[in-house]
Amino acid sequence: MDFDLSEEQSILKDSLDRLLADKYGFEDRKRHMAAPEGWSAQMWSQYAEMGLMALPFAEADGGIGGTPVETAIVMESLGKALALEPYFSTVVLGGSFLRFGADDDQRAEYVPAVAEGSLKLAVAQLERNSRYDLHHVETTATKNGDGFVLDGQKSVVLNGDSAGKFFVTARTAGGTRDEGGIGVFMVDAAADGVSVRGYRTQDGARAAEVTFDKVKVGSDDVIGDPEDGLALARRVVDAGIAALTSEAIGVMSAMHALTVDYLKVRKQFGVPIGQFQVLQHSAVDMFVAIEQARSISLYATMMADSDDADERARAMHAAKAEIGRGGRIVGENAIQLHGGVGMTMELAVGHYFKRMTMLDMAFGDADHHLRALAAKGGLMAA
Structure with a gap:
């Protein structure tokens, strides 16, 4: 199976990463958080101009006709930047209710407004x-x-x-x-x-x-x-879990990168602490946890639009359990390797750890989903 991004997907990823790198630094995020809305209206407009809001909707409804893969790309980039805008609540969750549950008239009325960024859900x-x-x-x-x-x-x-x-x-x-x-x-x-x-x-x-x-x-x-709306609500939450696993990959990757950089510049006994083998091992543990989480996140992404509710639920339970486990490994090591400064408000790594904690709790923590998966007999049905 080919996991390489297509040309269009690569352009999407590169364009969004450049925008966020230019406009969403750590100090920029503080300023956005202090805005009346708690996020940047300017960034929201730029997302709309890039077509991010229209991404998951069918072309017939006024969207771009993207797949869960494109949503995953966006969510991972937003996770790396710790973006605050209501993309997840509006496009992923609200958009899934429109895509999977709304009738033709409802989609015709609301999808164009969501796609242009004027309606938030x-x-x-x-x-x-x-x-x-x-x-x-x-x-x-x-x-x-x-x-x-x-x-x-x-x-x-x-x-x-x-x-x-x-x-x-x-x-x-x-x-x-x-x-x-x-x-x-x-x-x-x-x-x-x-x-x-x-x-x-x-x-x-x-x-x-x-x-x-x-x-x-x-x-x-x-x-x-x-x-009989529970099945629809569960399908929407499954789509949300798949998207959150991708955001978690972005958060964990950023924590790992920040930690490796810190190990290269922080000195103890006259040498960078990154030269100490035990700390190198911790950084490798973080990397392994991220790659394991990435694999199950890809599986969740592929299953996000599946019509098989049972198989889709198994995939989301497994992905959420592994993301929670991996996120804790990465977060705890990141804070430990940064020392006391990692817990301060002035350093980005602590904010990433907070976001990772919230991602673990959203729609059920790792223990909850592990129990649910066990009750279903595991990832693969017998």
Whole structure:
């Protein structure tokens, strides 16, 4: 199997890497974080000009017709730069709901706006008591004529304070933990009854607590079957996990590069500490962990658009477990080899470690996915 990038993919990677190298240095990131939105509106516009927002959508819907490979390329580059813009929440998660669940009219209305960068999306599915279980839904959607009325609260909605539209999971029937009776609804952030409280997460990104109080949505705001939306939500999360594994590769690669550079310049006993064999071994352990993680990330990328839900889930469980394990090895070694300075806010490596920690926790940590994979009998079905 040929894993080399095509000419178009190489151009995409090189162009984005150059842009981020020029515009997204460590000090630039601090400035972007301090902006009212918590990210750079200028960079967002440049992403749109490059076609990044249109990347995963079909040409017939106003997109470019890219594959998960192109999304992986973008996410790895964004990970290396610790980019703050809501690309993941808008294009990967929100875009997946549009691609996999929306009807023709909904895609015609929203995809062009996402592609040009004017519409930002967020996915509101996590609740205070749900942990990592997508089927634990306490938010309710009560039938109201042709539409529904939503009541409930969603937590840690990524970039929720920047979104113009929310994709919300809500229960139309059944008990709190039933897998049936879950619908997906598209809700305007400015609708009556929607309140958003934004905040900064520990890695410098943005999230929000979103409350829905008797929020009315029409029948044209329902995404797919209002009583059978869990499969769609799981497919979207699988696409998100595949993208996050690619971002994690970018984060880990940056931590490794920063650490190797530090070993070359930090001196002890009159020589660079990189000459000490035990520290060289630690740097090699980091490299091996990255390459193992890269391999499983490639597999997750190839499975991201699979229609086989069981095989796709196995791939994502395996990838998330390995990414979490590898990320911890790389992060802990990076901090250890930098010494106390690695924990300070003034050095980039600590910020990368924070982001890697958040990536491990997103949609289930390594232990959660390892247990889920074991319950399925392993990566390959018997």
